[in-house]
Amino acid sequence: MSRDGDGWTECTAGHRHWGRYGAAGLLLTAPGGDGAARVLLQHRAAYSHHGDTWGVPGGARGRAEPAEAAALREAAEETGLNPGEVVVASSWVDDHGGWAYTTVLAAAPRLLEVHAEDRESTAVAWVPVPDVELLDLHPGFAASWPVVRDLLPDLRG
Template sequence: MRGDGDGWSRDLDGVRHWGRFGAAGLLLRAPLDEYGGAAVLLQLRARGRADTRGTWTIPGGARDSHESAIEAALREAWEETRVDTGQVIVRGEHVSTTAIGGWTYTTVVADAPALLPTVHDRESDELRWLPEAEIDALPLHPDFRAAWPRLRARPVYLGGDDELHRLAARTLPRTVDLGAQGFVRLYRSGAPRGRTARLTEGPIPFYQKPSEELLLRPDQVFDQQQTA
């Protein structure tokens, strides 16, 4: 039922968390440039506890009983920012906060094709697409600050020939979920300033060292119709 998740969940230690069935938020990236710049949509909180008002975080809120984390995050993002969720492509999700009693906050990580227009509601004093490289310097919501190192996407550049880059131009740049290793932002090679990646059809190790070339599956680079 719509809205049945609104309300406080009290933890075993007495701490309250918003969302009777947990909560979820949308971390939405969009390209600033083709070879290494990305922006993240953040809101400046107008409401909440005294220690969280005036801090930056992602749009999000309580999950209803029937919703998945993705459904809740997309709904909350639309309600709080009016961003066109029809243009949002979900890349992964991460349980970024877990309370003692089992309450969770799930961050849904997604891409947008451009800096989509937004309209803020009473939850926010401001909405802004902010360069990912500048987020660390902001006054962040405490939970978001704790989760940000795991959620940020470091740039990786796709190696290969001109034909591969031509095909990849349709889907890059994009955020790639590496599971336990976090997220990267994949770009076509231009003038790489960091780690490179290559496609492989072979097995991929569970852990890949950040100092090594990143191995990726085709479905991590191309849309489904391109790999079919």
């Protein structure tokens, strides 16, 4: 049922997007060994849409699937993380008109063990927040990063 959103669509701005009912990604933060915040990013395979770039794990939402559930499901599939160790804090919607991408912001108590679990991702990494903008980013993630960076859950509690 959660796969019924797989497919291409077009927003009213004329972009081509993956996810007939929108898409969602998980922006997960956790404290690194030095206590400074890191975020979990995925390097996408060269053949994928805007491939060979870094972004958050995520993908198409199912027709009746909440963004939060889709983001956690996709992140678990792509990185092997355990959604039970993740606490969702908030979300941010980038609405293109007729299509929207929801960034689900969440925190983990520590750097969870992750690996690239499917063909779409070639690597996953916990990236220090100041280093994110130094990477070659997926254009959608690059556009949202200045906003969502400021919404990251505060790890100092």
